[in-house]
Amino acid sequence: MTSGLALGLMAAAMWGTLDVLVAFAGRRVGGVTSATAVVGTSCLLIVGYGLATGAPFPTDPNAILLAAASGAVSSVGFACFYTALRLGPVSVVSPTVAVYGGLASLLAVVVLGERPAPVQVAGAVAATVGIAVAGITIGRGGRRPSFSGPGVPFALVSLVAWSVSIVLLAQPIREAGWLGASMVARIVNAGTLVALYLVVRRRGIVPSDMPPLAPEPEPPIDLEAVSPSPAGGTAGGRRIRDRLGAHPYALLVTAGFLETFGFVAFAYGLQVAPAWLVSLASSLGPTVTVTAGVLLFHERPRPVQWAGIGLVFAGIGLVALG
Numbered sequence: 001m002t003s004g005l006a007l008g009l010m011a012a013a014m015w016g017t018l019d020v021l022v023a024f025a026g027r028r029v030g031g032v033t034s035a036t037a038v039v040g041t042s043c044l045l046i047v048g049y050g051l052a053t054g055a056p057f058p059t060d061p062n063a064i065l066l067a068a069a070s071g072a073v074s075s076v077g078f079a080c081f082y083t084a085l086r087l088g089p090v091s092v093v094s095p096t097v098a099v100y101g102g103l104a105s106l107l108a109v110v111v112l113g114e115r116p117a118p119v120q121v122a123g124a125v126a127a128t129v130g131i132a133v134a135g136i137t138i139g140r141g142g143r144r145p146s147f148s149g150p151g152v153p154f155a156l157v158s159l160v161a162w163s164v165s166i167v168l169l170a171q172p173i174r175e176a177g178w179l180g181a182s183m184v185a186r187i188v189n190a191g192t193l194v195a196l197y198l199v200v201r202r203r204g205i206v207p208s209d210m211p212p213l214a215p216e217p218e219p220p221i222d223l224e225a226v227s228p229s230p231a232g233g234t235a236g237g238r239r240i241r242d243r244l245g246a247h248p249y250a251l252l253v254t255a256g257f258l259e260t261f262g263f264v265a266f267a268y269g270l271q272v273a274p275a276w277l278v279s280l281a282s283s284l285g286p287t288v289t290v291t292a293g294v295l296l297f298h299e300r301p302r303p304v305q306w307a308g309i310g311l312v313f314a315g316i317g318l319v320a321l322g
Helices: 002-029 029-055 061-087 092-098 100-112 118-136 152-176 178-202 235-245 248-272 275-280 286-295 301-322
Strands: none
Touching: 002 061, 002 092, 002 100, 002 248, 002 275, 029 061, 029 178, 029 248, 061 092, 061 152, 092 152, 092 301, 100 152, 100 275, 118 275, 118 301, 152 178, 152 248, 152 275, 178 248, 235 286, 248 275
């Protein structure tokens, strides 16, 4: 149990950091391009390591099929999540996607027969309620509820896709080892994203056709509801944004390394610990992303959205510590 929690938290730290990098780069090059670059880099690293160490590919047809299906479904998660980070606000998008850990835990109970404690079930429920509170804004004057930002719908699709992909990958990892199963999943993952990228390019859907890109993110959500703050944030924050935003592809390659280290920790965790525990621990990465959203992106969620974000983290904590 302890090793699974530690490996999940290690993956969370890597993934939370890379989300910040992708949030900068995605606003310059687009979500699909970002996903293709990050996963492509990760695929080369994992397959290269596997070939160098002589790790065998799975031979059982069922394990190969499940690992490949996991990679294909995960591609949807990457494309949607990196688009969500691009559209923002990251301080809401990232905790929303983090609930993939709770949904994956539920699927692990139903599909894999794992049994979390009652307090962990309560945590999953709290995290789900937190999504609804953080991701939905009640309009003034009786207007219908709406998403808290343009990236939230993409984040919801992403959390479902990643939850399914985790459960699909757990069995082949336990049957064929984490590296062999991961190589199959990452090859399919990268190949699917490359195909999607080519389709997007062929149809002429390039960043210039999407919502306007700028060196800095979109304005903070519900800015009129909070006290005004200096435009663009602090001088230090502006310097960091300028430096990071000037090199989007370098950021994506760096993110590819972080994604690889996080994925290796996560995949090995699935081999040695219950899937529900590793999934929940790995979903704590948004603590990094939310901090960046507030300090660097200068986002200012409303108090009710902070409450929703708090519920998400509290729910994840209950499941992980229960």
